[in-house]
Amino acid sequence: MRLALMAAIFVLCPLIMLAATQAPNPNANASESTTAESSTTTESNSAADSLTNTDETGDGAEKTEPASTATEPKEANGNADESLSTFRMTEKKVDEFCGQLNEYLAGVLFFPVPIPFTSKIEKKLDADGNAVLDESGETIYETKDQNATVPLSVFWLIIGATFFTIRMSFINIRGFKHAIMVTAGKFDNPDDEGEVSHFQALMSALSATVGLGNIAGVAIAIMTGGPGATFWMIVAGFLGMTSKFVECTLGQKYREVRPDGRVMGGAMFYLSRGLGNLGIGPIGKALAVLFAVLCIGGSLGGGNAFQVNQSLNAVQETLPAGAENYRWVYGIIMTIMVGIVIIGGIRRIAKTAEKIVPTMCGIYVLAAIVILIMKAKDVPDAFTAIWEGAFSAKAMYGGAIGVLITGFKRAAFSNEAGVGSAAIAHSVAKTEHPVREGVVALLGPFIDTVVICTMTALVIVITGAYQDKTLQHFVAADNGAGLTSHAMNAVIPGFKYMLAIAVVLFAYSTMISWSFYGERCWAYLFGDRASMSYRIIFLIFVFLGSIVSAKNVKDFSDLMILGMAIPNIIGLVLLSNEVRKDMDAYWQRYKSGEFKIMK
Amino acid sequence: MSWLPRKKIVVPVDFSEESEAAIPTALAMAESASSLHLIHVLYPLDSVSPGVVWGDVNDEDRERAVKKKLAELADNAGVKEATLVTRMGNPGLEIASYAKEVGAELIVIPSHGYHGMKRLVLGSVAERVMRHAECSVFVLRRTDAE
Numbered sequence: 175m176r177l178a179l180m181a182a183i184f185v186l187c188p189l190i191m192l193a194a195t196q197a198p199n200p201n202a203n204a205s206e207s208t209t210a211e212s213s214t215t216t217e218s219n220s221a222a223d224s225l226t227n228t229d230e231t232g233d234g235a236e237k238t239e240p241a242s243t244a245t246e247p248k249e250a251n252g253n254a255d256e257s258l259s260t261f262r263m264t265e266k267k268v269d270e271f272c273g274q275l276n277e278y279l280a281g282v283l284f285f286p287v288p289i290p291f292t293s294k295i296e297k298k299l300d301a302d303g304n305a306v307l308d309e310s311g312e313t314i315y316e317t318k319d320q321n322a323t324v325p326l327s328v329f330w331l332i333i334g335a336t337f338f339t340i341r342m343s344f345i346n347i348r349g350f351k352h353a354i355m356v357t358a359g360k361f362d363n364p365d366d367e368g369e370v371s372h373f374q375a376l377m378s379a380l381s382a383t384v385g386l387g388n389i390a391g392v393a394i395a396i397m398t399g400g401p402g403a404t405f406w407m408i409v410a411g412f413l414g415m416t417s418k419f420v421e422c423t424l425g426q427k428y429r430e431v432r433p434d435g436r437v438m439g440g441a442m443f444y445l446s447r448g449l450g451n452l453g454i455g456p457i458g459k460a461l462a463v464l465f466a467v468l469c470i471g472g473s474l475g476g477g478n479a480f481q482v483n484q485s486l487n488a489v490q491e492t493l494p495a496g497a498e499n500y501r502w503v504y505g506i507i508m509t510i511m512v513g514i515v516i517i518g519g520i521r522r523i524a525k526t527a528e529k530i531v532p533t534m535c536g537i538y539v540l541a542a543i544v545i546l547i548m549k550a551k552d553v554p555d556a557f558t559a560i561w562e563g564a565f566s567a568k569a570m571y572g573g574a575i576g577v578l579i580t581g582f583k584r585a586a587f588s589n590e591a592g593v594g595s596a597a598i599a600h601s602v603a604k605t606e607h608p609v610r611e612g613v614v615a616l617l618g619p620f621i622d623t624v625v626i627c628t629m630t631a632l633v634i635v636i637t638g639a640y641q642d643k644t645l646q647h648f649v650a651a652d653n654g655a656g657l658t659s660h661a662m663n664a665v666i667p668g669f670k671y672m673l674a675i676a677v678v679l680f681a682y683s684t685m686i687s688w689s690f691y692g693e694r695c696w697a698y699l700f701g702d703r704a705s706m707s708y709r710i711i712f713l714i715f716v717f718l719g720s721i722v723s724a725k726n727v728k729d730f731s732d733l734m735i736l737g738m739a740i741p742n743i744i745g746l747v748l749l750s751n752e753v754r755k756d757m758d759a760y761w762q763r764y765k766s767g768e769f770k771i772m773k
Numbered sequence: 774m775s776w777l778p779r780k781k782i783v784v785p786v787d788f789s790e791e792s793e794a795a796i797p798t799a800l801a802m803a804e805s806a807s808s809l810h811l812i813h814v815l816y817p818l819d820s821v822s823p824g825v826v827w828g829d830v831n832d833e834d835r836e837r838a839v840k841k842k843l844a845e846l847a848d849n850a851g852v853k854e855a856t857l858v859t860r861m862g863n864p865g866l867e868i869a870s871y872a873k874e875v876g877a878e879l880i881v882i883p884s885h886g887y888h889g890m891k892r893l894v895l896g897s898v899a900e901r902v903m904r905h906a907e908c909s910v911f912v913l914r915r916t917d918a919e
Contacts, residue, residue, distance in 0.1 A: 369824030378823035433788045433842045434815055434835035436824065521820040528826050602823050690821040702816050703864075 269722050276729045283737045286323030295322070295573040322575040327736035328583050331592045334743040335413035338420050341750050342757060346415035346620075349613045352764065356614050360771050367431055368604030372614045375603035379596040379615065381531045382477070382687030383622045385680040387588030389538075389673075390484040390654030392630040396640045397649045397657065399580030400571040401556070402563025404631035406581025411623030414591030415616040420746050420753050423612030424448060425597030426605065427756070439601025440691075441465045441594035441738075442698040445745040452748060461741035465594060466695035468738040470708070472595070473695070474715040476587065476731030477688025482508050482719030485681035488655035491663075492674045505720025511682065512716050516689050516709045524686050531683045534676045535626060541672070542629035545665045549636045556635045586736060588627055589619035593735055594742035598691050609760035612753075630658055637661040685716070778804040781877040784855075785868045785898070786811050788842060791883035795913055796850040799881040802911075807854035811847060812871055813839050814864040832861065865901025873907050880906055883913040 295315050300306050324332075339346060355361070356372050370378065395403045421441065428447045429439030442462040449458025486504050490497055515524045546553060563577060571577050590596055596618060603611045634640050639661035640649075648657040655677060663670035689712050696708035746753075763769060784799045786792045796809070803809055815835055824830035836859045843857040860867040872880050884899040903910045 369822075369830050370828035374827035375823060378827050433813070433839050435838040436830065436835065515820050519817075519820050521825055524820055524826050599823050602828075686821050686826070690819070690823070693819065693821070705816075705819065 264721075268718060272722055272730055276733060279733045279737070280729070283327050283733050283740070284325035287326055287329045288321035288323050289575060290321060295576065322573060324575065324579055325583075325736075327739050328579055328586070330743050331417075331586045331736070331739050332410075332413075332582055334592050334739070334746065335410070335417045337747065338416040338750065339413050341754060342416050342419065344416075345419055345613070345757065346412060346616050349419070349616060350620075353613045353617050356610055357617060361610065361769055362604070362772055363606075364604065366604040366606050367435075367437070369435075369437055369602040370604065372603050372605065372611065375600050375611065376614050376617060377532060378528070378687065379599040379618055380621060381528050381683040382595065382599065382691065383588060383590050383618060383684075384531060384535055384626060385684035386481055386484040386655060386677065387584070388622065388626045389488070389630055389658050389677060389680070391584045391588050392627045393634055393640075393648075393654035393657040393661075394652060395580050395584035396631060396634045397654070398571070399577045399584075400563045400568060400640070401559040401631075401635045402561075402565070402571065402574075402577040403581040403584065404560045404628065404635065405564035406578045407585040407627055407631065408624055410582045410585030411589060411591075411619045411627070414585060414589050414619040414623065417592035417743075417746070418589070418596060418618050419612040419616040420750060421592070421594050421597045421612075421742065422600040422615030423608045423753050423756065424746070424749055425601035426603065426608035426611045429601040437602045438694065438697075440598030440694060440698075441469075441742050441745065442695060443601075444597070444749065445741060448749045448752070449745060454748075458745070461745055463699065465738055465741040466698050468734055468741070469595060469695040470692050470699075471734035472593075472731070472738055473688040473692025474712065475733075476735040477691065478685050478712060478715045479719030479722065480731040481681040481685050481688075482716055483722065484653075484655045485677045486720055487651075487653045488659050488677040489674045491656050491659045492670050501720045502717070505717040508682075508685075508720065509713050509716045512685055512689070513713050515686060516712065517706075527679060527683045527686065530679055534679055535621075537672070538676055539626060539629050541662065541666060541669060542633050545633050545662065546636065548665055552636045553632075556632060559635055560631075583732070583736070585619075585623050585627065586739070587732060589622040590735065591619045592743055592746070593738045595688075595691050595735075595738065598694050599687070607760055609753075609757050612757075633665075634658065634661050637664060639664075778802065778808075779878040780804050780808050781810065781875055781879075782808055783810045783812060783868065783872045783875070783877045783880045785864070785880070785882050785902070786813050786843065786846065787864075788813070788846070789883075789885065791885060791913070793846065793850065795881050795883045796846075796852060798911075798913060799879075800850075800852060802879065802881070805854070806852040807856075809852050809855035810858055810871070810875060810877065811843055811852075811855050812858040812860060812868060813843055814867045815839060815859060815861045817861055836861075863901075864898045866905060868898070868902050869905035869907075877908050879909050879911060881911045881913065 295317055357376055359371060359373060362371050392407070395407060399406075421444075424444040425439045425441070428444040429437050430443060431437050442465055445462035445465060446455070446458045449455065449461065452458075482505065486501055489504065490501075511523070514520045563571070564581075565574060571580070586592065596615060600611050600615045603614070605611050634657065639645055639657055645657060645660060648654075648660065659670045659673050659677075662673060689709070692712060693705055693708050697705060700707075779802055782799050782803050784792075784795055786795075796811070799809055800806060815832075818825060818830065818832055818835070820826075822830070839859050840857060843859070847853055847855045847857060858871060860871060868880065868882070871877075880902060882899045882902055884897060899910075899912050903912070
């Protein structure tokens with residue numbers, strides 16, 4: 175039964191390809207979506223353009239593909255004319271569908287919240303809606319007579335993180351030393367209920383957050399928000415530490431221990447049970463379901479398709495021109511690699527991939543430090559640009575508020591503090607004290623954002639990659655990973671290959687971890703037995719990630735992952751009094767020396 | 774189906790209140806407590822959870838934990854002599870195949886009465902047991918089931 179299912183899935187993705195490449199008439203697929211029909215002519219034209227390119231470069235691409243897939247490009251070349259143009263058509267349609275989906279969701283999750291005493295800065299547009307340029311060809315910006323706005327979910331995260339930091343009296347700073355001691359295993363008791371040690375829980379949660387957000391996301395933040403976005407990202411990282419503390423403490427407190435010793439926890443559980451204890455059970459239940467639905471979406475978008483898409487962009491930097499026509503080959507390889515773990519049950523691969531991640535992080539940070547040392551004379555200027563950019567932002571970055579939003583948004587997307595996802599991983603740690611795991615969890619945003627993201631940001635700012643006119647195509651294509659790769663390679667020649675490997679591994683381990691988050695939420699909604707259907711959907715999205723354009727994938731990811739913060743933070747705020755009481759009680763016992771140091 | 778006490782009755786246990794309540798019902802139909810076979814079916818271990826990837830969660834430990842719980846349950850229900858069994862896989866199929874293996878005369882199973890989404894996605898273990906079992910199946914209907 176399992177084998178049959180596995181086979182079905184591995185056949186499914188190539189079949190999608192086949193269907194796309196074999197359809198004789200491009201219009202045959204158009205009935206899928208009415209909007210696709212209107213753009214058929216332009217698509218055909220652009221498809222024809224891309225086809226010409228392929229003919230010139232197709233051979234080069236074929237040589238660079240891994241040996242295992244060498245037969246596929248040959249097939250594609252066989253009837254290259256039709257197959258590639260129809261493939262591009264299908265790709266566009268998938269992309270358009272994602273784009274449409276985004277529009278509906280964005281209406282709610284990105285609802286613009288006006289900020290008093292500020293004003294909106296926008297590009298000046300002419301009557302036709304085109305940007306107006308000055309004599310030197312620069313875009314003109316104008317200050318509108320409206321307040322600047324913040325997307326609802328970002329506003330929510332900022333307010334939430336600030337509130338928790340104050341409510342918990344800066345536990346992110348007070349608890350830092352204790353967090354390191356606990357993570358080092360000083361208080362580990364192997365007889366406590368749970369599945370992993372504090373260190374392992376932290377590593378597990380980190381493998382979900384450390385990834386493309388740190389490499390691609392940060393580059394995107396600096397491209398759209400300027401150097402100043404770095405400052406707000408670090409601030410968001412510090413505040414986010416408390417959000418993470420609160421959610422992971424609750425994740426531990428309301429976890430469920432099954433008869434076989436397995437532990438299930440996370441935002442779904444504290445929302446439904448915690449709010450149930452406050453006498454608002456139905457609201458808690460509704461928030462838990464909303465959270466689970468968004469988390470499943472996030473696990474398919476940001477935790478999956480975005481990872482495939484952006485890691486592919488980074489890998490593409492190391493491949494010769496023409497390889498972009500074979501993105502689906504990477505999609506299939508990734509689908510198989512993920513499939514053999516989540517459906518095939520080959521645990522060793524997941525174990526190895528996840529355990530390499532900390533080493534890879536180390537190498538990445540080290541390389542960034544080397545770049546900073548090599549460019550030491552530019553460091554003061556970079557810090558000035560970051561500091562000044564944070565407060566007196568240029569209009570092209572959307573003003574000070576625009577920079578702040580960009581910084582917070584990317585930090586949230588990278589460290590997921592306030593989003594509630596990490597609580598699922600931290601809830602399985604072996605401990606009797608929920609607060610202790612919360613304290614460990616606050617190291618997550620510190621490592622992820624304050625250390626790793628800052629390193630990427632400094633590299634991008636110091637090398638000036640974000641304002642290099644020759645690199646503007648990365649900016650236009652939202653290819654953050656490509657920009658970082660280019661920036662680092664310029665200083666350390668050949669580093670792009672190292673980065674490509676790191677990026678693929680980060681992406682892979684993030685996908686494995688997110689498939690766990692998604693599966694837990696799926697099981698919460700549909701029961702433990704329904705896991706297999708989730709795994710199949712997950713694999714389909716791995717493949718889709720390789721062919722859908724970065725823009726729509728990123729937007730979809732943003733919407734889902736940031737959306738999770740809405741039900742989560744409502745719950746965290748309502749339960750914050752309880753966390754405060756638990757924290758004070760724990761802290762008192764800790765300070766009085768009541769907790770034995772085990773080693 | 775005669776009303777004589779049975780020598781082998783399989784009682785699936787998922788540690789819910791309903792399944793605990795099924796034990797006395799089964800006992801009433803059994804020759805003695807030793808005629809009862811309490812079975813718990815574990816789901817196969819996934820390969821992506823932190824406990825598997827980072828920790829050392831494994832099937833042997835899971836089975837041991839469940840056996841311990843089953844023993845406690847049997848003790849509390851006053852059926853210490855019952856045979857305790859754990860299996861791994863699809864609950865409905867495993868229960869039916871175990872009953873066949875030991876030549877059970879009856880399976881006593883509670884129905885949780887899931888409705889809506891869970892019902893649609895999961896179907897019902899009881900339903901599957903009925904479809905696959907070769908012996909009689911006694912389904913205990915939950916009082917508040919829809």
